[in-house]
Amino acid sequence: MSVRKRAANRLSTKIALLTIPILLTTACAGGGTGPSGAAGPTKIGFAQGNFGNGWYEVNAKGATDEAKQLGHDLEVVSGGGDPVTQNAQLSNFITKGVAGLIINPTDPQALSSNLSRLKDEKIPFVLVNAGVTPDLLADSYCYVTEDEKVNAGLVGAETARVMKAKHGATKPVKILLVLGFPGDTNSANREAGFKAGYASVAGAPPAQYLENVYGKWAADTAVAPVSSVATGNPDLDAMFVGTDSMLPGVQQALTSVNMWGKVSIASYDGQMKVVKQMKDDPNSPVIATVANLPAQQGMIAAQMLDKALKGEDKNTACPGNKFFVKPTLITHDNAASYYKSDADY
Known part of the structure; x- marks a missing residue:
């Protein structure tokens, strides 16, 4: 990553x-x-x-x-x-x-x-x-992991609740998924889990998913693809970032187009520096992350x-x-x- x-x-x-x-x-x-x-x-x-x-x-x-x-x-x-x-x-x-x-x-x-x-x-x-x-x-002998679909489903459902509170039940919302690599298991599981979690919330506004972008699980490589999509979609409503490690790159990209703070962001991994940001800033655009320990x-x-x-x-x-x-x-x-x-x- x-x-x-x-x-x-x-x-x-x-x-x-x-x-x-x-x-x-x-x-x-x-x-x-x-x-x-x-x-x-x-x-x-x-x-x-x-x-x-x-x-x-x-x-x-x-x-x-x-x-x-x-x-x-x-x-x-x-x-x-x-x-x-x-x-x-x-x-x-x-x-x-x-x-x-x-x-x-x-x-x-x-x-x-x-x-x-x-x-x-x-x-x-x-x-x-x-x-x-x-x-x-x-x-x-054993496979020790988190259930990525379940975990991503938790932040997907939280995103749906936030979108419902912000936009109501009828207006479609634009959502971008920032994942690791095309076709890798982690990306596929987290995408499927997020979308299922979002769909599980009754009354959530319809999700209009943009084409996924891939940041290779790292901040530096997330900047360019996120900047490109954000520039072409100034009405972007929400994002799911497949790992907290890419969040600094996402923040840099959105800041460069004056969209940081305007897009609700759900993430994954439970990095303490992300938790601290959420704790210290009630207005942080990062609305959720899930700890996989x-x-x-x-x-x-x-x-x-x-x-x-x-x-x-x-x-x-x-x-x-x-x-x-x-x-x-x-x-x-x-x-x-x-x-x-x-x-x-």
Whole structure:
């Protein structure tokens, strides 16, 4: 969810920061047991999809902290948003002989050969955040994520309520969706969820959806496409931004055409800086975001991998191969009670 070049520039720094506590675990942890039965922490890996927008880092830290508590030595790497890079990293983990893996796929279908290889070599893996097709999902021990359609539906319904209060039930409203990449799973789920949520509100004004724009999950790359659509649609009423990470770019784009503050904006991810803006400014055009708890997702993924390594039946530990974290809708009404100054999400 960041520009590949930026991710590459930050990659070495991010990995260094994440591996410092991991090296300390190797030196300090006691009582762990490796896959061969030797004393010491079990070596496991986390193939994170990317770094650079904050969400991935918080997600990885949640997994790292929990893995340490469970007595494992977790190595975290970033695929930089590139499935070729991530495939190479998965192959390297397999060659190293890790006991298990957590994977946030860059492109699930592009990883299918390595996921099959993990199955063949009996290396358990847990998926986090980005999903896969049912056949690949069945090979995992568990898939830990939020229900994107449900989450996006919450902000879709809130948008409908705001539009109804502003415009009544009959006048059509123009809505723009700002998503990640055309055809990616996260974008598709969030679009479907938002639209279903909007449609669920009785008496909401008819939605006139403009053609989606794609900001590649990053602020910088959201500026140009949003500016272009906003310029051609000065009567734009509302927007759904698929991640809070793109909001600074959306704000820059709308400000440049004198539309910031005139368009109601619903977003997704629950970044604390967005919650703070909503808390501090009752007139903020950001009307809602939904928290999908990246740290908790990482923590639960580490717990599930620990269960897999202990041989616990996955149908008991993770029924249906899926574990959904509970969503939280944040609006102007509850932003103050949700806000935590010491958290990123």
